[in-house]
Amino acid sequence: MLTMKHETEVVDEVMVELSRKKTPLELTLLASRMFDQARDRLKSFLRHKHPELSDARLREELVRRIHGLDLSGKMD
Secondary structure (H helix, E strand, C coil): CCCCCCHHHHHHHHHHHHHHCCCHHHHHHHHHHHHHHHHHHHHHHHHHHCCCCCHHHHHHHHHHHHHCCCCCCCCC
């Protein structure tokens, strides 16, 4: 029985093959750029939704959302 692959399955296979051809350094740089892009998008989103946040408070919120850390100094 023939089955058609979903587009995402085909893209996944292509990406896996491309990734296998990259050096560890290339993969590390790619991951770093992806993280930076995700962080920048989250920062833009937070700035848009909460323009009242100071730069320091915005950084705290980024850390909390990305790393799950609370830097407010509050003790539970």
